[in-house]
Amino acid sequence: MNIPAAIKFIFPKVDALKDFEVWDNGLEPILRPGAEEKGRVRYEIKPPEEGEEPVEGVHYRYSIDYNLLLEGEDYDLVERGPYIAVWNLDEPQPTKAELEAAWEAYQKYEANKPPELTEIEQVREELVQTRIALTDTYEQLEFAQDEATGAQLALVELYELVLPLIGGDV
The missing domain is CATH 3.30.56.60 (XkdW-like)
Known part of the structure; x- marks a missing residue:
């Protein structure tokens, strides 16, 4: 004791x-x-x-x-x-x-009691959390970029459809 x-x-x-x-x-x-x-x-x-x-x-x-x-x-x-x-x-x-x-x-x-992290372990944990947050942000940006590209393609197709109807060149 x-x-x-x-x-x-x-x-x-x-x-x-x-x-x-x-x-x-x-x-x-x-x-x-x-x-x-x-x-x-x-x-x-x-x-x-x-x-x-x-x-x-x-x-x-x-x-x-x-x-x-x-x-x-x-x-x-x-x-x-x-x-x-x-x-x-x-x-x-x-x-x-x-x-x-x-x-x-x-x-x-x-x-x-939860274990106390050393200074190096705390920095490592912060880096892991930052990496997860950056990965989530990157995935959201990719999704938004895919949507923007899809919208641009849709506009080009619409333009190609509408332009001959109004008498313009394609």
């Missing part, structure tokens, strides 16, 4: 650069039960002042050192896939089911 395309289908006026962000972190480690204590490391942030008690998050923090753990035994690498990490719209963030439905609707819409 293309999450940005689904969001743009639901909210056509969103700006993908400022209204939302879609992230994909790739493979992420997921700890198995009991592995947190095995890989826990304490990192010192700053030493406490004299007479001050150390406070977690101010003077130190705990973190997991995955170098101390074994993949498959203590943690697994799991692909989370793309997800909406930042949502700056006033509308509620769509659920996964809503995004799936929007993605399917978007695909149907795109499949039924």
Whole structure:
């Protein structure tokens, strides 16, 4: 599923650069039960002042050192896939089911949309239409010319018939 395309289908006026962000972190480690204590490391942030008690998050923090753990035994690498990490719209963030439905609707819409012609294809189409119009005009001119020639022949025949009657030379 293309999450940005689904969001743009639901909210056509969103700006993908400022209204939302879609992230994909790739493979992420997921700890198995009991592995947190095995890989826990304490990192010192700053030493406490004299007479001050150390406070977690101010003077130190705990973190997991995955170098101390074994993949498959203590943690697994799991692909989370793309997800909406930042949502700056006033509308509620769509659920996964809503995004799936929007993605399917978007695909149907795109499949039924007439293809957009390239510039060369547009010029080619215009040339074909012009050629058809010129052919029609040429055929009409030929028909008119045939009628004019027929009328001229009829006048000559009439002239040949009338001229002896009125005493003229042919």
